[in-house]
């Protein structure tokens with residue numbers, strides 16, 4: 192199957208340069224340090240990793256909200272050049288919806304500006320989009336603050352769908368919701384994927400969420416993907432020692448990974464990445480070569496399961 196989204200050697204640095212012409216150069220933060228991704232239709236790629244590993248930076252580059260320092264993103268659209276091939280859904284739906292616009296006006300904007308649809312066609316599509324996310328047409332006349340968090344996330348999803356994307360980048364889309372509401376929104380996303388063949392990049396701290404929704408998982412550490420495989424294989428038999436640590440430090444369903452950083456040793460300085468594996472300073476399997484060269488993301492045996500490690504777990 193052909194890719195709907197392809198990223199090659201994506202790198203992003205923040206800062207750097209000089210504040211004044213003769214000032215000493217400031218050191219750039221290396222937020223993303225060479226990421227390759229391929230996504231096909233109807234597939235969900237879960238992206239996990241601790242706070243600060245570069246998940247949101249990657250998401251923004253994939254959705255075209257920010258441009259890479261190096262590398263490229265290619266996104267397939269519907270074939271006619273219209274619409275927004277990749278749409279982004281934020282963690283906080285309230286922040287992505289203009290409080291002064293009715294839901295109808297907010298969702299109409301991409302129909303008008305992205306698709307260039309005439310008024311009659313826009314009015315026909317609005318209730319269809321509400322129906323697709325499980326809301327009635329009356330929602331169109333109301334304002335974002337009148338909705339609960341779960342409903343507001345449904346509205347944000349409807350607005351993303353309005354642009355007729357082939358890929359949705361979902362950045363912690365259920366993290367702010369109660370667990371029972373999370374399950375409903377995940378179910379909605381699965382249904383929309385089945386109906387429309389959408390590809391999802393699903394970013395989360397929460398391993399139980401990613402286990403529930405992802406076909407494939409990419410584990411990020413310090414700006415790189417260190418392991419990637421079909422979801423089941425990552426949980427059953429992780430190859431990278433960092434993935435093992437991540438799984439071991441989140442034994443309770445729903446526990447967020449952010450809290451696990453403290454008990455696991457120090458991260459390298461993002462302004463001065465080490466020449467070898469970034470996990471070497473924390474790794475129980477570290478050897479001399481790990482500190483010298485950076486391991487590539489290589490196939491570990493089966494091909495679909497890849498790990499960037501010289502000494503992977505069996």
Ligand SMILES: Nc1ncnc2c1ncn2[C@@H]1O[C@H](COP(=O)(O)OP(=O)(O)OP(=O)(O)O)[C@@H](O)[C@H]1O
Pocket residue numbers: 205206220221222240241242243244245246247248249461
């Ligand atoms: N606009 C920015 N300016 C400077 N540094 C940034 C900027 N955005 C991100 N960073 C830095 O880049 C690195 C990656 O951040 P990013 O937000 O992508 O991580 P994350 O995995 O999404 O974290 P979280 O889960 O906490 O959102 C961090 O070191 C962060 O401090």
